[in-house]
Amino acid sequence: MSASLPPIGMLAEITHRCPLQCPYCSNPVELLKANRELDTRTWLDLFDQAADLGVLQVHLSGGEPTLRRDLEQLIAGLAARGVYTNLITAGVGIADGRIEAFAEVGLDHLQLSFQGARAETTDRIGNHGGSHEKKLETARRARAAGLPLTINAPIHRHNIEEVPEFIELALSLGAERLEIANVQYAGWALTNRDALMPDREAVDRQGEIVEAARERLTGIMNIDFVTPDYFATYPKPCMGGWARDAFMVAPDGAVLPCHAAQTIPSLAFERFGARTLAGIWNDSPAFNAFRGTDWMQEPCRSCERREIDWGGCRCQAMAIAGDAAATDPACVKSPIHARMAALIDEARHAAEGAPADVPFVHRRIGTVVDM
Amino acid sequence: MTMPRQRMLVSGGSKPSLPNHVRIQFDPLRQAYAVLAPEKIFWPNEISLDILRRCDGSSTVETIVADLASDYDAPEEDVEGDVTTFLQEWSDKLLVRL
Numbered sequence: 001m002s003a004s005l006p007p008i009g010m011l012a013e014i015t016h017r018c019p020l021q022c023p024y025c026s027n028p029v030e031l032l033k034a035n036r037e038l039d040t041r042t043w044l045d046l047f048d049q050a051a052d053l054g055v056l057q058v059h060l061s062g063g064e065p066t067l068r069r070d071l072e073q074l075i076a077g078l079a080a081r082g083v084y085t086n087l088i089t090a091g092v093g094i095a096d097g098r099i100e101a102f103a104e105v106g107l108d109h110l111q112l113s114f115q116g117a118r119a120e121t122t123d124r125i126g127n128h129g130g131s132h133e134k135k136l137e138t139a140r141r142a143r144a145a146g147l148p149l150t151i152n153a154p155i156h157r158h159n160i161e162e163v164p165e166f167i168e169l170a171l172s173l174g175a176e177r178l179e180i181a182n183v184q185y186a187g188w189a190l191t192n193r194d195a196l197m198p199d200r201e202a203v204d205r206q207g208e209i210v211e212a213a214r215e216r217l218t219g220i221m222n223i224d225f226v227t228p229d230y231f232a233t234y235p236k237p238c239m240g241g242w243a244r245d246a247f248m249v250a251p252d253g254a255v256l257p258c259h260a261a262q263t264i265p266s267l268a269f270e271r272f273g274a275r276t277l278a279g280i281w282n283d284s285p286a287f288n289a290f291r292g293t294d295w296m297q298e299p300c301r302s303c304e305r306r307e308i309d310w311g312g313c314r315c316q317a318m319a320i321a322g323d324a325a326a327t328d329p330a331c332v333k334s335p336i337h338a339r340m341a342a343l344i345d346e347a348r349h350a351a352e353g354a355p356a357d358v359p360f361v362h363r364r365i366g367t368v369v370d371m
Numbered sequence: 372m373t374m375p376r377q378r379m380l381v382s383g384g385s386k387p388s389l390p391n392h393v394r395i396q397f398d399p400l401r402q403a404y405a406v407l408a409p410e411k412i413f414w415p416n417e418i419s420l421d422i423l424r425r426c427d428g429s430s431t432v433e434t435i436v437a438d439l440a441s442d443y444d445a446p447e448e449d450v451e452g453d454v455t456t457f458l459q460e461w462s463d464k465l466l467v468r469l
Binding site: 006008009054056057082084086108109111146147148150176177218219220221222224 | 377465
């Protein structure tokens with residue numbers, strides 16, 4: 001078991017409620033209703049303990065975090081501790097005056113998602129008519145309130161051809177960052193994998209477009225590129241390594257090493273309130289399960305990249321290799337790496353046979369998903 | 372706070388500043404200065420910190436270079452090269468405004 005370092009970042013999913021129903025939502029397939037959410041006082045206590053523990057940056061997310069009426073109080077609590085705050089929003093249905101209020105109480109940065117670069121794509125993917133127009137208005141209000149803006153574009157088969165338009169959209173909105181984030185196949189996205197998986201040619205084209213834009217836009221806009229795992233040679237250092245410098249908290253206070261950790265059936269997670277945050281971070285068996293490198297099997301154990309990618313994603317190993325301690329199959333050294341290419345092919349065949357108008361299971365609270 | 376619409380290049384007359392949303396903060400737990408920025412945290416070394424602290428929006432690069440050359444007892448030409456490279460890199464990442 002490896003010793004823990006103080007965490008730097010925390011993702012707080014303060015609610016699972018959301019006006020959008022994106023088919024790749026990173027929330028778990030079993031969504032929590034409002035009555036399971038921590039109250040204001042508990043979140044503020046948790047934020048205090050996070051700051052004491054070493055957290056410097058908090059990402060306030062959801063669901064849609066602005067559905068919490070106490071968001072201003074939560075931001076103010078973090079700002080009072082000098083914690084850098086980032087609001088991750090879908091930008092739909094935010095009441096007049098609130099964005100300005102967030103800025104006033106100390107919000108540092110706003111990240112706004114666009115499901116498409118075109119209105120019809122955004123509205124269709126999120127299953128919410130008129131959402132694109134509302135997002136444009138949110139971006140304008142954020143800039144007018146003096147907030148720096150990141151545009152987040154989750155990429156998949158149905159919008160990968162819009163990447164050049166996403167770049168122009170982000171520029172036109174005065175964003176200083178654009179995330180071209182290829183969808184990660186966990187949770188809802190795994191349910192919809194066949195419908196979302198892009199073709200290899202489109203992925204290659206996307207890479208060239210992003211590379212050229214990065215060069216052209218140096219000093220104007222930063223483009224972060226989250227590459228698609230299934231097409232990768234090496235895995236990503238998921239969360240910067242399990243329980244290494246970041247963690248997340250679910251709406252009910254469950255403290256998790258990553259978004260999808262609850263898909264690993266051998267792990268039990270503890271809730272804030274039943275135990276302190278420091279206790280969970282330092283001693284919880286779920287956090288210690290894959291911390292550091294001692295848990296690794298071959299080929300990770302003797303790999304020279306073991307402290308670069310930390311074995312990749314444990315949830316992807318669980319989903320595809322059936323063993324959370326296996327090498328992430330995204331890695332070329334994984335004995336089942338070829339399975340990734342096979343899944344890309346399977347998705348392509350499935351997509352060719354599918355009706356074009358009903359491709360997804362949209363996320364909903366209470367949806368029964370047949371995995 | 373307007374975003375630059377073209378890449379800014381460092382010159383002797385540039386007056387660099389940190390945007391509001393990029394801040395230098397001492398972390399008592401780690402006993403080090405962090406630079407907090409959108410989705411990023413940097414841990415600058417002492418020289419980088421000395422440059423960033425002088426990015427007040429009123430001092431020119433020439434003044435900053437002269438200041439640092441005197442503090443570090445180093446030739447101005449050397450300091451100028453290092454400071455220019457550093458500020459161009461940070462401006463290109465949108466962490467410093469010129």
